[in-house]
Amino acid sequence: MDEETHPPEEPAAEAVVCARCGTAAEGGTVPLTWLSAVEDGRRLHFCEACARLHIRAIESRLDSLWW
Numbered sequence: 001m002d003e004e005t006h007p008p009e010e011p012a013a014e015a016v017v018c019a020r021c022g023t024a025a026e027g028g029t030v031p032l033t034w035l036s037a038v039e040d041g042r043r044l045h046f047c048e049a050c051a052r053l054h055i056r057a058i059e060s061r062l063d064s065l066w067w
């Protein structure tokens with residue numbers, strides 16, 4: 001018992017996969033460049049490329065409130 005530096009995250013039973021194109025993230029964790037969104041009560045992840053497309057959709061939805 002030397003190193004117990006892992007933060008108490010909920011165990012990821014499944015690999016992190018892009019909800020749009022199916023690309024799997026390495027290491028089983030969500031990269032900072034990925035986008036996380038909650039839709040219909042489920043957490044979805046989008047890879048960097050898909051996040052840009054997704055963000056554009058969010059942009060148009062939020063209109064000028066944000067941008």
Ligand SMILES: [Zn+2]
Pocket residue numbers: 018019020021022023046047048049050051
């Ligand atoms: Zn993707």
